[in-house]
Amino acid sequence: MLTPEPRTAVNRAALALTGLALAAGGVWTATGHAAFAARLPGWWPRPPAGGFLVQEGALTALRTRGWWTPAVVTVGVLATAFLAWCFLRQFPRRGRSRLALAAPGSVLRVEALERALAQRVSSVEGVDRCRVRIHGPRRKPRLRMRVLLAAGTPPGAVLDALHAVTAEAQGVMAPCVLRSRVRLGQRARRSRHVR
Template sequence: MGHAVLAAALVGAGAALASATEPVRGRLPAGWPRLPADRVWLDEDALGRWRDRGWWTPLVIAALCLGVVLFLWWAAGRLRSGRLRELALGRADVTLSGAALASAVAERARAVRGVADARVVLLGRSARLRVRVTVTLASDGVPGAVLGALAREALAEVRGVAAPRGVEAEVRVASSRSRRGWLSGRGRVR
């Protein structure tokens, strides 16, 4: 909700500023509000007065640097938040480590007949769980049979742990004979 309000405010401010330029003003419908074309936000005299104060330039640079640092911190947090850190279980204050659950699902996937290796990554937040499984088929592995067994065994256990939340699974299957091609399938575990 907060991101949508911020985005709407930024789009509105950008549109208002753009309406003061002649190329945009000519294309706006007649009834739309516009900023005056001759509006001066900061004239040369006012800018000169601000520059005469010794604290003005360092303050502007510091504020811009702080803005960049906050944006980078926010962006890093968004990138990091992709992996599930912990999953709340039941109504009690009991949590399960996302890494532990991913390791258990990977072991369960490796136990499926026809699977040579498996890697599992849990994504999303505890309200919406996504499981990304990368499976390398053994030489005798059949993709359809392996996907069915994964859905019945390993991914069904994730669904049981995550209940009542829904679990979305993405399975990538590679053949150990040919590393070039990927077969991929996506589906929601029900």
């Protein structure tokens, strides 16, 4: 079963919030013009006539207050840390190298399971090569398979076998909930050259 990536929702939410903030800032800046100012509700902030939204005197008065500089630095550091965290979340993370299984005291090496699944899928007729990666949180790991089909093999011919392998992997990793994603590709046929 294919499931959407969690970071897709984070990306969309971050883009939506950034877009809303930029749109609000643009509307706020654009409505400083007298033609728009007359149509605004009473609570909307307005720059003084012929001036800027933040006057130079008001900005100087803010800088003399003791809380202004630490507040600006703190907001800058927090915004930078948040954006760096969002950037680092874009890269896939490897989970733990060992997973605890249902039987007491039993553990499973993730790399061994990846190799076993890759060999199992590669032995399916019509599959040329397979690469398997298991990553993500400990309780809900994600299984990614990249399967390269032999030339001329239709994808439908291997889907049942791939489903059986992912179901087998889910049984091995119980009680963890395994989410699977399979990407199929095909080796191109080599055309004969005539001399």
